Amino acid sequence: MASATASPRPMAQADDAPDDPVRSRGRRYRRRLRTRIILSFFLLGTGLTALYAYLTDFARQRVEDQLVEEVMNKNIDEYARRFYSDPTRPPSVPVEQIRGFSYTPDRFERVRQERPEWALLPNGNHNITDIDENGEPFAYKLAVRKTPEAWFFLAYDTSQAARGATQLRSWLYVAVVLFGALSLVIGWWSAARVMSPVSELAKRIGRSGDSTQPEPLAPHFPDDEVGELAKALDDYAERLTEVVQRDREFNADVSHELRTPLAVIRGAAELLLSRPDLDEKTQARLLRIQRAEQQCTDLISALLLLSRNERGRGATDVAKVAEQLFDAHRGQLGSKPLALRLEGAPGQVVVDAPESAVTVALGNLVGNAVKYTQQGEVVVRLLDGAVDVIDSGPGLSAEDAARLFERGYRGTHAEHSQGGGIGLSIVRRLCALYGWSVRVVPGETQGVIATLSFSPDA
Structure with missing residues (x-):
């Protein structure tokens, strides 16, 4: 392990x-x-x-x-x-x-x-x-x-x-x-x-x-050029603190307000799934609602950690997260001839981070692989302190490789697909917060290999 x-x-x-x-x-x-x-x-x-x-x-x-x-x-x-x-x-x-x-x-x-x-x-x-x-x-x-x-x-x-x-x-x-x-x-x-x-x-x-309320600088300096600079920095710090405070309050409020309806959705889905007279089609739809609710909850938790710049703790099994992600995507494949496969055993890679953060980071990589691969397979391969997401899609252009992690950038193969191009930007921010690393390179023959490393030596 x-x-x-x-x-x-x-x-x-x-x-x-x-x-x-x-x-x-x-x-x-x-x-x-x-x-x-x-x-x-x-x-x-x-x-x-x-x-x-x-x-x-x-x-x-x-x-x-x-x-x-x-x-x-x-x-x-x-x-x-x-x-x-x-x-x-x-x-x-x-x-x-x-x-x-x-x-x-x-x-x-x-x-x-x-x-x-x-x-x-x-x-x-x-x-x-x-x-x-x-x-x-x-x-x-x-x-x-x-x-x-x-x-x-x-x-x-x-x-x-x-x-x-x-x-x-x-x-x-x-x-x-x-x-x-x-x-x-x-x-x-x-x-x-x-x-x-x-x-x-x-x-x-x-x-x-080092503190959320910075100490005023101007009182420590005479009324000269450096003093004027200190006053300007105090004013800038005050305005910046107000902006950060408003941003944190907004994120906390949004997180709190969204958790309530999501909890209602989760409870209603669990209650409906417990009924013995459900047909298979209704049960599949309820399971999809339940997975979407869990995805929203994980995303809110991850974004809240990013807004606070706080590292959550935990012991997340990457294999378990990958299986949950595959289950969520299998219900959306429809008739697409695409196989989802996991190479590795449970407990092989355990990360000291909340499950929500690992789910969001790995989920964006898996989601992109499933979205842009029309046929073949998507493989999640567990390594020593890392995980590879390998697909057989259209590959990666030089422009995509240079700008892939930019916020709002959508790849050349996005075409009319949905999405705002912020998924990999969130992955990059999570890596910066937890000390992970992410790398996306073209595959040996086709497709893309995305590597998410959870340790410096991986």
Whole structure:
């Protein structure tokens, strides 16, 4: 004997969702939002610091070049003036850091031989890189002033300025790294402060979901954006609670009001069946009324459990339920050449659930098989913790397989048959409630195989 118990979550192909997808997605999104805040602070701080460092170095270089060129232009003009005032001796340079060179026309050829790069330069200021006597590279700025009477060159050593610029860039790099790290710390701290009320709101929402009357959220938060969100959630929860309460009251009222006439029908049918003078045709009709009353009672009980989201307990023999379903359908076959067969022994599969729930779930599968199978047989096969409903009907299309458990969907073979397309939707909801699973696949050669599993390992 296999006894099936309800698992904590459904395994149904039709209902294969996680335990709490909304809550798990909420935790993932909160982490992502916190990460985005931290990353935003880091990128903003690092980007602004890097931009400031670049602009600082660019401005320093531009200002320095401009000042040096102004100094070089003034000094070469003064150097030329001193040369023309006394051409017999080399003029002195006004600034000590600048070396001056002057050449008369008779020495132009010497300049072309000794310093060909100088001889080719036009008038103006030029940046030159050269090698000193020790083989080390050095840089200098050269001011050139060429006239037919003389060539003037002023050389200003910029190696020290270049070393200073290199040191400045190194410090700017260090500043970028330090401010990037500081931005990361500030971003982490700010994200924690910003996300703290949101996380607290999520925790309170999670705790409030365990009760039918959720605790108000707004009093626990200040009058800010999170407080406004809490107020909106309180309003939504209040409206949702009212809707759920009305739905539960409606289901309870309908269940109570329908049970009374059904009890009257059952009592009247039993009373009439007890009469010894009944003919076979009347007795068959009364038995059909009795089975219809029992089917309505089971369906009301199952729907009431679904509306309350409550799992009923019991020890239901699936073989007994299958036999009752076959008895109910045999009286409706008429002349249809269809055999109903049970493979399995009583007590082989026992389910920890009310008989009404098992009857509704299995009854929809058997009812569909009988409805769409015009000839052949419908077999209910008992397995270990599961049951197969096998028919020899027209089979299952790809569209039907994808949408079979949707509420209101009627298969391509429904044609003019009666039904609203909610039977398998109820089966799916029962599976979600009890942790069962349901699967419908095409048969090996024809027909459909519907498997209802009552245990996770089935």
